[in-house]
Amino acid sequence: MAVKKFVVGCFDDEGPLFDAVKKVRKSGYKLHDVYTPFPIHGLDTAMGLRDTSIHTAGFLYGIFGTTSMLSFMTWVFTKDFPLNVGGKPHFALPAWIPITFEFTVLCACVGMVITFCYLCQLAPFVKKHHFNLRSTDDQFTMVIECPEKTNEAELSSFLTSVGAFGVNVQHAETGWWLGRYDKDQKLFEGQSETVSA
Numbered sequence: 001m002a003v004k005k006f007v008v009g010c011f012d013d014e015g016p017l018f019d020a021v022k023k024v025r026k027s028g029y030k031l032h033d034v035y036t037p038f039p040i041h042g043l044d045t046a047m048g049l050r051d052t053s054i055h056t057a058g059f060l061y062g063i064f065g066t067t068s069m070l071s072f073m074t075w076v077f078t079k080d081f082p083l084n085v086g087g088k089p090h091f092a093l094p095a096w097i098p099i100t101f102e103f104t105v106l107c108a109c110v111g112m113v114i115t116f117c118y119l120c121q122l123a124p125f126v127k128k129h130h131f132n133l134r135s136t137d138d139q140f141t142m143v144i145e146c147p148e149k150t151n152e153a154e155l156s157s158f159l160t161s162v163g164a165f166g167v168n169v170q171h172a173e174t175g176w177w178l179g180r181y182d183k184d185q186k187l188f189e190g191q192s193e194t195v196s197a
Contacts, residue, residue: 003171004145006032007155008131009164011140014040016163020142021046023162029155032143035135054119058112065107069100129172 011017018040024031031047077083078090117123132141142164146152156167 003173005152006131006170006172007144007146007152007159008168008170009142009144009159010132010134010166011142011164014140017140017142018043018046020159020162020164024142024144024159027158029150029158030145030147032145034143035131035141037136037138037140052119054112054115057115058108061111062104062108064111065104066100068107069103070096073099129170131170131172 009020011020014036017034017036021031021034021043025046025048034043034047036043073096074091077092082090121128131143132139135141142159144155144159146155146169152169156169159167
């Protein structure tokens with residue numbers, strides 16, 4: 001993946017961060033992401049993120065589970081290995097409802113977990129760039145993508161004016177990639193911890 005330039009601003013509190021996100025979007029800068037140590041209600045709306053569609057994915061996985069299980073049992077009990085059990089019909093749908101329900105729930109749950117991990121880029125073998133060492137501890141980090149036309153000094157002063165106390169420029173890959181931190185590189189090599197004054 002291509003290495004891009006980012007301007008990173010650190011905040012002490014969620015209030016200034018929330019206002020800064022609105023001002024950054026209003027100014028036309030490209031907001032890459034915001035990292036917070038805990039969820040902030042309404043921040044996704046302020047960032048302009050659309051609602052998640054994981055519930056739609058769960059519905060599709062459930063439909064797949066229902067269809068595949070009913071098709072499999074229909075094939076087994078009517079074509080592959082039909083048995084005459086007390087004169088009951090081979091296509092005994094009421095008897096198949098429990099296993100169909102359980103397999104539907106299993107497919108929906110497992111599929112939604114895998115989809116969630118993919119969308120959030122969570123896996124033991126996935127690497128991502130860490131913009132601030134304390135973004136999961138006690139600081140809030142705003143990352144703005146800096147294209148070639150953007151003046152990084154002007155953007156840094158803008159972030160300082162909206163409440164950021166530690167502003168720096170970093171070069172990083174935008175997405176996630178496969179690899180291991182312990183063998184490929186040192187995780188926090190060359191990064192300095194941002195301390196509020």
